Amino acid sequence: MEKDRFCIDAKSVMERIDENTICVGAIMGTTFTGACEPVKEINDLLVQVKENKGLDIPIHVDAASAGFILPFINPQLEWDFRLPQVRSINVSGHKFGLVYPGVGWLIFKNHTDLPEDLIFYVNYLGDTMPTYTLNFSRGSGMVLAQYYNLLHLGQSGYTNVMNNCMDNARYLANKLTDSDIFELVNNLELPIITFRFKNTPDFTPFQLSQKLRERGWMLPAYNLPDNTDDMTVMRVVVRETFSRDMAETFYADLIKAYQILNETEKEHLKPNVSPRRGHHVT
Numbered sequence: 472m473e474k475d476r477f478c479i480d481a482k483s484v485m486e487r488i489d490e491n492t493i494c495v496g497a498i499m500g501t502t503f504t505g506a507c508e509p510v511k512e513i514n515d516l517l518v519q520v521k522e523n524k525g526l527d528i529p530i531h532v533d534a535a536s537a538g539f540i541l542p543f544i545n546p547q548l549e550w551d552f553r554l555p556q557v558r559s560i561n562v563s564g565h566k567f568g569l570v571y572p573g574v575g576w577l578i579f580k581n582h583t584d585l586p587e588d589l590i591f592y593v594n595y596l597g598d599t600m601p602t603y604t605l606n607f608s609r610g611s612g613m614v615l616a617q618y619y620n621l622l623h624l625g626q627s628g629y630t631n632v633m634n635n636c637m638d639n640a641r642y643l644a645n646k647l648t649d650s651d652i653f654e655l656v657n658n659l660e661l662p663i664i665t666f667r668f669k670n671t672p673d674f675t676p677f678q679l680s681q682k683l684r685e686r687g688w689m690l691p692a693y694n695l696p697d698n699t700d701d702m703t704v705m706r707v708v709v710r711e712t713f714s715r716d717m718a719e720t721f722y723a724d725l726i727k728a729y730q731i732l733n734e735t736e737k738e739h740l741k742p743n744v745s746p747r748r749g750h751h752v753t
């Protein structure tokens with residue numbers, strides 16, 4: 472990340488690749504801001520590198536968050552197997568796949584993209600079973616839940632749910648910017664709102680988040696990583712269950728917490744009345 476960009480870009484990929492590069496990783500829906508990285512641009516650049524230098528560098532897309540959103544709300548956006556260098560994609564079922572933890576998917580474009588040595592063949596109870604997992608026995612409830620949702624909601628159901636998440640996210644984002652207290656840090660490609668103070672109040676986002684806990688909300692407040700670590704942001708992830716009503720309540724509680732902190736700070740700043748100073752106005 473840099474001051475003016477919170478994502479990797481094609482230029483910074485170009486500066487880092489050479490004949491030893493085994494893969495370029497790009498993220499659709501970064502943890503820090505919920506931004507989508509320019510996979511198509513990176514793909515086009517790697518296609519050129521392939522033609523000019525003979526280096527065939529694949530892309531892995533970490534679509535943990537966006538993998539269950541973009542195909543429904545923005546199907547034209549190319550970041551997936553439509554791009555020739557994209558060879559594998561992961562997505563978390565327990566995020567926008569609408570299933571409880573922990574189910575995630577790792578999809579390879581072709582059989583040949585998963586090296587044969589990584590597959591473990593076991594002869595188990597009379598049948599040979601290929602497996603590519605880190606552990607063997609685990610519950611399958613979330614797999615069934617995912618399967619149920621895929622069948623029950625289908626393409627149109629997921630599209631409705633994701634459009635609704637987007638509408639609620641836009642609604643809350645507009646309220647935040649209209650308040651004149653906050654400004655957005657990302658541009659809402661996904662139902663993930665990252666925002667910060669527009670001005671500099673006498674308290675931090677950490678204190679605001681702490682105050683909001685009194686009302687039962689857990690609002691993540693955190694610094695961005697290296698090069699941008701002087702920036703503290705807050706993040707709201709709008710999922711299926713975060714309804715318009717909840718957005719209203721959350722917003723009201725957020726503003727209330729802000730106002731209480733603002734007034735408390737003002738009290739403290741008044742000369743001679745602060746209880747911390749140990750004396751009173753005569």
Ligand SMILES: *Cc1c(COP(=O)(O)O)cnc(C)c1O
Pocket residue numbers: 498500501502533535536562563564574575
């Ligand atoms: C959540 C997340 C992960 C981890 O995925 P899990 O399925 O929860 O293990 C990886 N990358 C990104 C960008 C994420 O948002």
